[in-house]
Amino acid sequence: MAPAGDFCLSTDGIFRDTGQPDPASPGAQQHAVQDLPFETLVFLQGSRYCDTDILSEEAWHLFETTDPGWPRVQAICDFVHGHVRFDYMQAKGKRHADPLLPR
Template identity: 45%
Template structure:
């Protein structure tokens, strides 16, 4: 199937503001791009890219004071198939984890494993390790939180989302990541395009 993707993001800056955007298509999918525009800015400013340690393309530029827009439009080919489900996926004991994933067990500013550790073990400690445990965590987060754009708050942490029972997409992700890390399951935040295929247009 062919999927059109893109964005037009408008911001207001009180002063010239250096920005790093992670909005470029991952190099793994470049062969699937059927057409695309350049990344455009208005007003036009120079941009440059670099790759982070996960292979993401990061775009650096400085937005001038005042109104600023960044635009992109593309069509990409995709199978349209859902993600693979492997209910037999096993949980790797911490002692056997590769060195480069150990950092994804640690607490952080948004993922306070120290606050949610006992709750996680009470909820999920008796479940069989592996796919079933992670699925239970995701299901719990989806039933625990209510989604709403009006709930957005840039400072909300996983523990606050758990207590307040509301949030936006990042709050769902932070809470799931934190609960996984509490259970010694490495997890990290990954963002992507939110598809609207089959979703009625929002008149707003």
């Protein structure tokens, strides 16, 4: 529980990466949501940091015909690697998670 009034949360860390590609798992299967353990369902919730209603529709448009399981994961990864990049110079300090705040 957060205390009443203003407070600050922070953390720091060191991330180490070998630079090697993520491991592949061609035999990975896609499970139905109702078959997943309850404690994993929180990871399926939409993010408040993006317009999940718009992105979900686009994702299904792009990937609905891919085979479930690893082929779908690989198709999504290939798309992201080919179309998305992070650029510090494009970051905007006024972007917020709260859609009611000015952008």
